[in-house]
Amino acid sequence: MTFDTIIKGGTVVTSHDTYKADIGIIDGRIAAIEQDLTDATDIIDATDLLVMPGGIDSHVHISQPSGDGVTMADDFESATRSAAFGGHTTLLPFCLQSRGQTLRDAVAWYHGLADGNCYTDVSFHLIITDPTPQTLNQDLPALVNDGYTSVKVFMTYEGMKLSDKEILQTLEAAKDCGALPMVHAENDDAIEYLRDVAADRGDIAPKFHASTRPIPAEREATHRAIALAQIIDVPIMIVHVSNGDAIDEIKAGRARGSTVYAETCPQYLVLTADDLDTAGFDGAKYVCSPPPRDTASQAACFAGIEDGVFDVFSSDHCPFRYDDREGKKHPEGIKTFKYVPNGIPGVETSLPILFSEGVSKGRIDLQRFVALSSTNHAKMYGLYPKKGEIAVGSDADLALWDPNRREVLRQDILHHGADYTPYEGIEVMGFPVRTILRGKTLVADGVLHQPKGIGQYLSRAKSGEALEA
Ligand code: URP
Ligand code: ZN
Ligand code: ZN
Numbered sequence: 001m002t003f004d005t006i007i008k009g010g011t012v013v014t015s016h017d018t019y020k021a022d023i024g025i026i027d028g029r030i031a032a033i034e035q036d037l038t039d040a041t042d043i044i045d046a047t048d049l050l051v052m053p054g055g056i057d058s059h060v061h062i063s064q065p066s067g068d069g070v071t072m073a074d075d076f077e078s079a080t081r082s083a084a085f086g087g088h089t090t091l092l093p094f095c096l097q098s099r100g101q102t103l104r105d106a107v108a109w110y111h112g113l114a115d116g117n118c119y120t121d122v123s124f125h126l127i128i129t130d131p132t133p134q135t136l137n138q139d140l141p142a143l144v145n146d147g148y149t150s151v152k153v154f155m156t157y158e159g160m161k162l163s164d165k166e167i168l169q170t171l172e173a174a175k176d177c178g179a180l181p182m183v184h185a186e187n188d189d190a191i192e193y194l195r196d197v198a199a200d201r202g203d204i205a206p207k208f209h210a211s212t213r214p215i216p217a218e219r220e221a222t223h224r225a226i227a228l229a230q231i232i233d234v235p236i237m238i239v240h241v242s243n244g245d246a247i248d249e250i251k252a253g254r255a256r257g258s259t260v261y262a263e264t265c266p267q268y269l270v271l272t273a274d275d276l277d278t279a280g281f282d283g284a285k286y287v288c289s290p291p292p293r294d295t296a297s298q299a300a301c302f303a304g305i306e307d308g309v310f311d312v313f314s315s316d317h318c319p320f321r322y323d324d325r326e327g328k329k330h331p332e333g334i335k336t337f338k339y340v341p342n343g344i345p346g347v348e349t350s351l352p353i354l355f356s357e358g359v360s361k362g363r364i365d366l367q368r369f370v371a372l373s374s375t376n377h378a379k380m381y382g383l384y385p386k387k388g389e390i391a392v393g394s395d396a397d398l399a400l401w402d403p404n405r406r407e408v409l410r411q412d413i414l415h416h417g418a419d420y421t422p423y424e425g426i427e428v429m430g431f432p433v434r435t436i437l438r439g440k441t442l443v444a445d446g447v448l449h450q451p452k453g454i455g456q457y458l459s460r461a462k463s464g465e466a467l468e469a
Pocket of ligand 3: 060316318
């Protein structure tokens, strides 16, 4: 057989195996995994490198409407470029329905931003903020049928949160059409109460973002989200879990027999609330929700990474520029933490952090890294085995990693649209050196090799179908 490309001499890592082999690629797909493949137009030397499925980040926010005078730092071009440099080949951004907007219009608008502008493949989750009968009974089933098979709801954020009754209605609709529900779990009334108390005291600095969104507010909402899903008898994904109490709620739900999936993110492994407690306004660089917690919470999240509580590891990339009136230094945001845009950049740094903190420090093995960073996302969200796998027939989406390469994460080596990284100065061991999308090198040794538009939109199967694959 003559291949378009052979990846030669590397160590292939999947979620279930690690072995030496060459990979032969034809027409963007893996055509052979064997020893000593020779005949190809292009041979890529992977000696001393790990050959893993390209990263899939199933929690990113790109060009998401974020309030008056606030603009996200990344569009689809910059976010997917940054993701490719970080070892990703597929992103699942959220398509937010604004109140009063139909879900179909939200999807059409979002395609207008994404189509033709991506370096990685993309596929949208839906966010429902306006669960009207048309949204739940017409648009959602039609969109799920068209391959938009996951839907997120918020229990907090003014203008986006749903009541418990609305969540139940949305869960029922999701169950009926086979969409996987995802929940942002924080108790909004508790947060509002604590913010009022903070305002009365004149507590306006960024650090009060963390203290007004305490662990019990996340724990209670996680419990409630799982209970609501149990009432409807539908699986649920708890996103961006930040601490041990919420993890305990997930374990308790599973012990009762519920299907509860869970995700954590780098900010809960390597940041704490102390990062928000800096002189001046610098703490705003770390304002995200749920906020980074404490070292005990970090340890609990690491334990969940190790022991299998977490199914997926995502960045929750939600970038705003720091030194910008449309970003963290929004005129209202500098008056009080309450109006600092929520979210931090991280799509390029997430996998090096997981690899370094997880694999290089001996907490997890390579297979678990691949499961958390790629395969489980593909299975959970209906992309498997086209994505997230190294097997004959799968897309040749690959990330070649040098496990011995040291890097210091710094803003000036990154490719996102933000003007800072919250991970500045963190040293990582292990770094992606080549990212390959459907057989084509996207990035190699710090150089972008493809034009924007190479990334395609992916229609997805239902989650349950994929998990059975
Ligand atoms: O602070 C965050 N995480 N912003 C993004 C929106 C969300 O809650 O996922
Ligand atoms: Zn969220
Ligand atoms: Zn998010």
